[in-house]
Amino acid sequence: MSDLEKLIKSRKAKIVLLGLGYVGLPVACLFAKAGFSVIGVNRGREKVDLVNNSISPIKGDEPGLDTLLKKVIKAKKLSATTDYSVCKEADVVLIAVETPVDPGTLTPKYDALKSALKSLGPNLQKGSLVIVESTIAPGTMKNLVVPILEEESGLKLNRDFYLGHCPERVMPGKLLKNLKNYHRVVGGFTPQTAQVMKEFYKTFVTGDLDLTDVTTAEVVKTTENYYRDTEIAFANQLALLCESVGVNVYEARRLVNKVEDRNVHLPGAGVGGHCLPKDSLLNVSPLRTKNNSDAFLAVKMADLTREVNDFMPIHVINLLLDALKEAGKKLQTSKVVLLGYSYLADSDDTRNSPSQIFIDKFNRRSKNIIIHDPYVAEHSEKSLEEALTDADAAVFMVAHKQYKNLNLDKLKNLMRTRVLIDGRNIFDKGKARAAGFIYKGVGNI
Ligand code: SAJ
Numbered sequence: 001m002s003d004l005e006k007l008i009k010s011r012k013a014k015i016v017l018l019g020l021g022y023v024g025l026p027v028a029c030l031f032a033k034a035g036f037s038v039i040g041v042n043r044g045r046e047k048v049d050l051v052n053n054s055i056s057p058i059k060g061d062e063p064g065l066d067t068l069l070k071k072v073i074k075a076k077k078l079s080a081t082t083d084y085s086v087c088k089e090a091d092v093v094l095i096a097v098e099t100p101v102d103p104g105t106l107t108p109k110y111d112a113l114k115s116a117l118k119s120l121g122p123n124l125q126k127g128s129l130v131i132v133e134s135t136i137a138p139g140t141m142k143n144l145v146v147p148i149l150e151e152e153s154g155l156k157l158n159r160d161f162y163l164g165h166c167p168e169r170v171m172p173g174k175l176l177k178n179l180k181n182y183h184r185v186v187g188g189f190t191p192q193t194a195q196v197m198k199e200f201y202k203t204f205v206t207g208d209l210d211l212t213d214v215t216t217a218e219v220v221k222t223t224e225n226y227y228r229d230t231e232i233a234f235a236n237q238l239a240l241l242c243e244s245v246g247v248n249v250y251e252a253r254r255l256v257n258k259v260e261d262r263n264v265h266l267p268g269a270g271v272g273g274h275c276l277p278k279d280s281l282l283n284v285s286p287l288r289t290k291n292n293s294d295a296f297l298a299v300k301m302a303d304l305t306r307e308v309n310d311f312m313p314i315h316v317i318n319l320l321l322d323a324l325k326e327a328g329k330k331l332q333t334s335k336v337v338l339l340g341y342s343y344l345a346d347s348d349d350t351r352n353s354p355s356q357i358f359i360d361k362f363n364r365r366s367k368n369i370i371i372h373d374p375y376v377a378e379h380s381e382k383s384l385e386e387a388l389t390d391a392d393a394a395v396f397m398v399a400h401k402q403y404k405n406l407n408l409d410k411l412k413n414l415m416r417t418r419v420l421i422d423g424r425n426i427f428d429k430g431k432a433r434a435a436g437f438i439y440k441g442v443g444n445i
Contacts, residue, residue, distance in 0.1 A: 121152020340398025
């Protein structure tokens with residue numbers, strides 16, 4: 001282990017990173033920038049060719065990533081391949097592959113992780129360190145990662161190779177910034193391994209590097225997002241209560257949050273993204289498989305959190321139906337415009353977008369819908385004005401800045417019927433109604 005530490009401190013350690021995605025690519029670039037020689041391995045040839053030609057496969061605005069990629073490729077500090085045998089030369093192997101949840105069983109789908117481990121195994125070198133960066137359910141390191149690596153390599157953990165879990169904390173649009181500045185939980189199978197991992201991440205991470213064991217690291221990462229998902233679900237339930245008693249949830253939230261240690265989150269049209277929709281289910285998945293009678297409530301809580309947040313796009317459809325009825329219009333004969341298809345304001349990322357839930361449900365009743373999103377290529381052909389011309393209803397699912405700057409009088413003159421459904425508290429209800437709109441907002445009708 002001390003040899004490895006010396007190689008890391010001198011930047012002579014050879015790094016191989018498995019999975020050139022939203023996490024893997026920026027991580028590979030940052031270690032290359034720190035002075036290491038890094039090889040990125042990806043199953044798909046396309047991504048490998050893009051990276052070797054200094055072209056980032058990540059769409060959307062990622063400040064600094066394109067420039068950094070060009071720099072490290074030019075300096076020959078980073079290269080990409082589909083060939084796992086490069087792991088034979090690796091002193092440190094990082095694994096950053098996707099870890100989705102099966103929508104049917106609500107348990108982890110580890111196909112990509114298992115495939116990476118089985119490809120690494122035969123090429124794993126004695127004395128090397130393997131670090132899993134993907135978000136995984138508590139217990140996965142011990143119950144899945146160790147057995148596959150030992151069986152496929154014939155090597156023994158902590159005798160022949162070392163293993164740790166350092167979960168990534170990233171947000172589209174701030175990949176490099178978050179990877180550098182966010183605190184990291186550094187989980188090692190032994191304290192010595194955790195210490196070497198700390199030396200490794202210290203080469204570019206400026207946040208705290210908190211040492212712990214692998215299972216605690218698994219719990220922390222999934223909990224931090226489960227917690228946020230549940231906070232948002234609470235806010236969404238509060239919105240539904242406020243609608244039923246005629247209160248503006250945003251005013252109620254403002255007053256509640258004046259109380260010390262209260263932090264009611266923003267209600268809205270739903271919760272999407274690559275983290276929150278799955279991490280609550282990853283967190284409780286060890287309990288789902290065990291028939292641990294006392295644990296059923298924890299599973300129920302995670303499932304309810306997901307059920308509440310995934311109901312919100314459906315609730316937006318219900319608000320739309322109520323408003324069209326007030327306008328004397330039928331859904332099937334109305335031109336509806338859905339504004340915002342990404343999961344996050346001012347982002348092009350559409351993974352697990354609440355708008356997809358809206359569209360799936362809407363399409364069962366009508367096909368008369370136009371989707372507009374300035375950041376999503378397939379939904380930005382029409383300008384906002386073209387999309388809204390002669391519309392009967394405008395449904396705002398994402399608070400893109402282009403929508404926040406919309407002039408209500410201009411909007412009114414474009415539309416045939418003035419139904420305005422506000423999923424993200426973009427507009428002032430009083431002003432919208434004064435301008436002649438039938439306005440219904442989540443938590444504010
Ligand atoms: N959302 C709400 N109400 C809120 C906050 C968010 O409805 O009060 C919705 C958003 O519209 C979006 C979804 O939830 O659809 C997720 O939003 P997010 O701000 O959590 O964005 P993410 O998914 O990119 O969150 C990631 C997470 N970070 C990591 O997984 C490392 C999250 O824990 C961070 O708080 C967030 O980035 C961040 O702000 O960095």
